[in-house]
Amino acid sequence: MRERGRIKSDLLPRPAPASAPQKRVFSFASHGLLSGAASDLIAHSELEEVVVTNTVPLRAAARANDKIVQLSVAPLLAEAIKRVHLKQSVSALFKNNGAA
16 A cells, blocks of 8 residues: 555645555645646545535536535534524534534
8 A cells, every 4th residue: 555645734735744654635624725736636646535615616627526525614604693693602613513
């Protein structure tokens, strides 16, 4: 099995040398600002999956890339709006399991 690198930076795709061989490599970013050749670099990298939110529209190349998964922030925003309306804690969404 080949050694795999880890991405330590929140900038994609900037691989950092691994201290130990990795079996699976994933990357997570809150905003998928994949400019230039980023999608092509990801497609040809050892990354198994790059997960981003839908806070920024993906370019066509990124949408076509099977390694890039985009998650919706709509449920989180809906829950935050509901909590504000009901005068409940919004910060509780970001603690443990989100229970108020």
